[in-house]
Amino acid sequence: MTTIHLGDRTSGCDTCLKNDYLNEIIEENNWKMAEDTYIGALEAWVNNSPTYYKWEEWQDWISDFEEAYQGEWGSEQEFADNLADEIITPDLPEMGQLYFDYNKFARDLFMGDYWSSNGYIFRSI
Numbered sequence: 001m002t003t004i005h006l007g008d009r010t011s012g013c014d015t016c017l018k019n020d021y022l023n024e025i026i027e028e029n030n031w032k033m034a035e036d037t038y039i040g041a042l043e044a045w046v047n048n049s050p051t052y053y054k055w056e057e058w059q060d061w062i063s064d065f066e067e068a069y070q071g072e073w074g075s076e077q078e079f080a081d082n083l084a085d086e087i088i089t090p091d092l093p094e095m096g097q098l099y100f101d102y103n104k105f106a107r108d109l110f111m112g113d114y115w116s117s118n119g120y121i122f123r124s125i
Contacts, residue, residue: 017056025058
């Protein structure tokens, strides 16, 4: 049997259902300028989050997504390096900066405080 893609929730197709909810989320939150970025990030959030989310309940979890979403990055290490440069190393004395281990910092961040999927970084909430 072939699925008819009507492009909305009435078709019974999971892809159409997801795409319809994605369009609704983007429209209601006025995210048109970065639509492609948000589509990937929302899919990563729903498909990989440690918490189970349903598309049809998006209004219940969208604020969690917005709080957790840290952007799209080339790697976890790139994100961690940027975070360290912004909030940690400027306050360290020069001697401490020489010994700061960026690799271990990145490893530790993603052991619990952050998680990633397909280049999208999320803070654990």
